Amino acid sequence: MSWIDAVLWNAEGLAPVVTQDVVTGRLLMQAWMNREALAATVAEGRAVYWSRSRSRLWRKGEESGHVQQVREIRLDCDGDALQLIVEQTGGIACHTGRESCFYRRLEQAQWLAVDPVARDPATMYRAPDSK
Amino acid sequence: MSWIDAVLWNAEGLAPVVTQDVVTGRLLMQAWMNREALAATVAEGRAVYWSRSRSRLWRKGEESGHVQQVREIRLDCDGDALQLIVEQTGGIACHTGRESCFYRRLEQAQWLAVDPVARDPATMYRAPDSK
Numbered sequence: 001m002s003w004i005d006a007v008l009w010n011a012e013g014l015a016p017v018v019t020q021d022v023v024t025g026r027l028l029m030q031a032w033m034n035r036e037a038l039a040a041t042v043a044e045g046r047a048v049y050w051s052r053s054r055s056r057l058w059r060k061g062e063e064s065g066h067v068q069q070v071r072e073i074r075l076d077c078d079g080d081a082l083q084l085i086v087e088q089t090g091g092i093a094c095h096t097g098r099e100s101c102f103y104r105r106l107e108q109a110q111w112l113a114v115d116p117v118a119r120d121p122a123t124m125y126r127a128p129d130s131k
Numbered sequence: 132m133s134w135i136d137a138v139l140w141n142a143e144g145l146a147p148v149v150t151q152d153v154v155t156g157r158l159l160m161q162a163w164m165n166r167e168a169l170a171a172t173v174a175e176g177r178a179v180y181w182s183r184s185r186s187r188l189w190r191k192g193e194e195s196g197h198v199q200q201v202r203e204i205r206l207d208c209d210g211d212a213l214q215l216i217v218e219q220t221g222g223i224a225c226h227t228g229r230e231s232c233f234y235r236r237l238e239q240a241q242w243l244a245v246d247p248v249a250r251d252p253a254t255m256y257r258a259p260d261s262k
Contacts, residue, residue, distance in 0.1 A: 025156035
């Protein structure tokens with residue numbers, strides 16, 4: 001598929017992805033995709049990343065329910081970075097229960113958590129057999 | 132400086148940076164910083180990236196004049212990605228003369244340029260001796 005080949009995948013076959021909320025405009029998170037993740041994202045209409053720590057596809061929201069429905073996929077001028085514009089289920093992208101993973105702001109030489117926790121993360125994740 | 136050490140720099144000493152416009156909310160670009168670039172950004176109040184292609188600090192706007200004045204610097208939950216919120220001089224971040232580098236949208240298996248060119252790039256760059 002030539003549109004996948006148009007992305008300049010890095011030496012590990014990955015490209016950085018930046019995800020923005022279509023409603024609030026907030027930058028929600030930065031993650032990674034490989035070819036398979038991008039193809040799955042397009043096929044399924046929801047954000048599918050490549051988890052570098054788990055070395056597998058990561059369907060965002062698969063445990064928390066905080067799925068990202070994809071409205072737009074964009075590519076930057078030099079072809080090595082992707083942007084997703086998404087509808088964020090629950091309004092929470094971060095595993096800490098905050099809207100955005102970028103909740104720490106540099107102030108006077110310290111990274112201060114400046115955004116509220118919208119949901120207790122202890123209530124966000126359940127064991128696979130605890131439905 | 133401990134706040135610089137709080138960033139999880141990758142094996143090359145870099146971290147991805149995502150830059151957003153404080154006025155329009157547009158995601159302007161994705162680039163990279165090393166420790167020196169982040170320190171310079173804080174010290175100078177303008178975006179200074181690490182150019183991987185030129186292997187040197189890159190003061191955004193040094194040739195085009197399209198400087199990015201930094202309003203906020205944020206760090207994500209796992210500490211390996213940075214966000215800048217900036218005031219974009221000229222309203223143009225991309226070397227193609229567009230507001231954002233993410234001007235191509237995936238539509239029917241093609242990356243289509245969907246954003247207008249705000250300024251002819253031929254007028255954006257001048258030779259160092261042509262002031």
